[in-house]
Ligand SMILES: Nc1ncnc2c1ncn2[C@@H]1O[C@H](COP(=O)(O)OP(=O)(O)OP(=O)(O)O)[C@@H](O)[C@H]1O
């Protein structure tokens with residue numbers, strides 16, 4: 370290893386100022402890893418070089434120098450300036466393991482630059498290989514026991530968040546027994562990567578009556594959502610009930626019974642697992658209109674309003690209602706698939722935002738049903754990319770379920786991996802319960818303060834973060850075996866999954 374300098378006076382257990390040898394100045398960069406060898410105590414320390422600064426004792430910034438009047442002087446004594454910086458000590462190296470530092474390195478101890486993994490035999494344990502330290506290429510694995518303590522991936526657009534998440538998902542499926550449920554908001558980040566056999570198309574998933582009511586109300590520009598929702602319930606009950614009656618009432622044609630909508634049967638109807646009923650029945654706009662009529666009359670909706678709603682339904686929602694029969698999956702089916710196949714990607718791009726939120730919420734709720742009803746641990750990582758659409762303050766529907774998972778997931782092995790451009794996109798409850806972060810170049814200066822609020826940044830400045838390139842992330846928090854934020858380069862992630870989406874069951 371190249372010797373680059375010595376520990377200067379004033380060293381402390383976690384922070385040691387250093388003086389850099391003149392000829393080594395060109396080799397040293399911020400965030401490089403360095404080993405300190407203490408001749409006196411015979412201890413070795415590993416640390417990160419930070420706070421590089423160039424000092425010229427002849428040119429103090431606060432005193433008028435001759436250079437001001439005589440610029441030629443700047444060319445004289447160019448060897449006088451020197452560099453100083455400090456080492457953020459990660460720990461003491463003992464047999465390749467890193468132990469918390471107990472005493473400061475002795476001043477004059479020599480410092481060596483770590484330029485390759487062979488330079489220091491560092492045992493960081495088995496983990497998920499998402500990336501390696503940018504300058505030494507030492508792999509910094511994510512400790513899998515912290516999956517249920519949740520992972521946040523933040524950075525400006527194009528920094529490589531989605532690729533990082535793919536690397537993480539590949540590692541989780543390959544190296545752990547966890548299951549993974551990926552919600553692909555845009556349909557371009559994960560769907561092509563994992564291939565068709567892993568993908569569930571959200572447009573085939575039946576929403577619940579409330580979400581369906583919201584959708585239809587919006588389509589027909591009608592703000593009485595209750596009227597639409599109650600009509601949906603009446604429709605479901607009427608479609609299910611006659612079939613049962615047909616068995617007993619010989620000679621009565623099914624079509625005759627379906628032509629009217631009986632609102633009274635709703636009262637005693639068992640709507641448990643209503644989505645399962647919804648995927649069984651056929652959907653046609655004419656029968657639905659009769660439920661709108663009956664329910665409207667029952668609840669004193671004005672005749673003219675009912676007439677308008679009918680017209681709007683037939684004009685703007687006909688195709689949609691008639692095609693509901695094609696939705697043959699429920700969110701319970703998605704979770705079943707996660708359990709049998711270990712990795713499922715839901716392509717959310719094919720449906721409206723309210724439905725996307727419903728699917729995210731409802732699938733997470735199904736995982737919690739496994740906990741609540743069977744007392745079993747789902748051991749599932751829920752990946753939500755573009756999470757600002759689901760974990761934000763206004764995302765009422767999905768937020769509640771995400772927050773519960775953020776708060777209680779660690780006890781029941783349900784982990785979240787949330788990716789977004791800004792930390793502030795996550796509600797406070799979510800943000801504070803995410804214990805591992807990968808962050809890259811940030812979208813706005815305010816984001817840095819938000820990050821500081823949830824993480825020990827270990828002395829990283831806003832400037833270091835703003836200089837990060839694509840694929841460069843600071844890895845911080847519980848899942849990082851070094852405990853202090855470290856700069857990694859995410860491993861190469863190509864256009865399709867190396868395992869072709871095949872995972873060991
Ligand atoms: N690990 C990687 N391996 C290979 N290429 C990468 C990697 N990370 C990023 N890239 C390159 O950078 C581009 C942007 O990456 P990615 O889509 O992951 O960014 P993002 O942060 O998710 O952006 P957005 O916020 O717009 O979704 C990729 O299309 C790819 O060309």
Ligand SMILES: [Mg+2]
Pocket residue numbers: 530531532558754
């Ligand atoms: Mg992305």
